[in-house]
Amino acid sequence: MTTTMKIRAKLKLYWPLIKSLQTGLLIVTGLAGFMSTRCPIKNWQTVLAVTGSLFLAVSGSTVLNMWYDRDIDAKMERTRKRPLPANKMSPREALILGLVLSLLGVVWAVALDPLYGLIVFAGLFFDVVIYTMWLKRRTPWGIVWGGISGGMPVLAGRALGTGQIEWVGITLALAVLFWIPTHILTFSMRYHDDYQRAGVPTFPSAYGNHATHVVIAISSVIAAVMMGVAAYGIELTWGYLRLMAVLSTGLFFLAFSSAAKPSAHTNFGLFKYASLYMLSAMMLLMFVV
């Protein structure tokens, strides 16, 4: 096997470890935070640096999560084919990969701007240590910390652009925080048996499906409201605000439908729409400057 083929094989093995869609979405939020304050064309070097540092840090934290959760991943149907539970690579290799990616990401972020680096590090710490290692197996409320860490890239991007932590950045981070339950809770209902088998406490197992549907609906609405408030604070033009209002109304409609007449189909529709909503809303913020 040639060196190129070996590298290609390794990359193919590592790719599922970084959850590319989730990582991509978090990078978009970070870029949106930065680009809502500075022109991306005049600051293209910084845009590249934000993309690179967030890619490394978010990927690193995801690999570390996979490393730590390999035992529960092996018990769940949905995740048992991941590289670690499927024994396609050693835990030591994954740990080293996760640490190297995380370290590179954080160092790059700190070199770019200390405040930006601190927030990126905080996101990584909350995700890996507080959420995955400490709370995930103890309480269903651990997802709050997962949500907080998810809000860090947008806050970091905004802080990099403005040089401070300000209310718009915090509101954007809150929008992500309240969007995350839609993602995680939908999964925990869809794969309820998997989580039960793995012994991971979830909202549906602790409070029932109905309460979970209501929590998803309420958090979706709060996420949309937060996004609207932040968009107003960013001084998005009237036309883009109208578009955001339309997309938010769609989210409200689905959230209330899901709470009023819960079904797996409606719930998964809400989950997909909420992801699309977050992506669209973040992209709209990029057009402001």
Add this chain to the structure above:
Amino acid sequence: MTILDRILLLITGLLAAYQIVVGIEGSAAMALWAYTIAFGVLLVAGLLLIIQGFGILDSPWVVVVSTIIPLSLSLGLVWEYLPAWRTIYLIFVIVGFLAVAITRFVAPKKVATFTLMPVHGIAGLLIFFLPIVMSLRGAMPGGFAWVGIGGGLIGVGGLLLAFLKAGKPILPQKVILTVLPGLLLLMTAAFVAGFAFA
């Protein structure tokens, strides 16, 4: 749903989003909101079709929500170009929408259909004829007639879906679902082009 269907629906959504962002220059606030609601419903409906597939058309809400498009578009047109009819048409839109929504859920199917027909019919005819007549009279640029063509297409789509939902399809269901994404795209493109000329 095929990849092509999804692409057509995505372009429809993007066109609707574009129209919402650019608005219609010089429109009164009420007309602008009416147009925003119409294109907003088109956008969200397109996204939901992409996400959930044609199965979503089985929901009883589809008829109610799809009524919003012709009603709000026609309201915007009346508000802009038939100022003397503003109040009476606004009342018609509100009462018509409530009647469609209520009868859809509590009345027998026949009553719901007979309520839907005049509401859709009047709104559809307004969207079809008003821009064409205004263009022919020279009150508006010729390109504004595209809005009327969009109105004609929305009428065709509405009829196909209404009869399909009533259990008496004009065309086989498979054919209707095959042409629907293309029809939605053509209709939206016609509206956007027409308003660009306005």
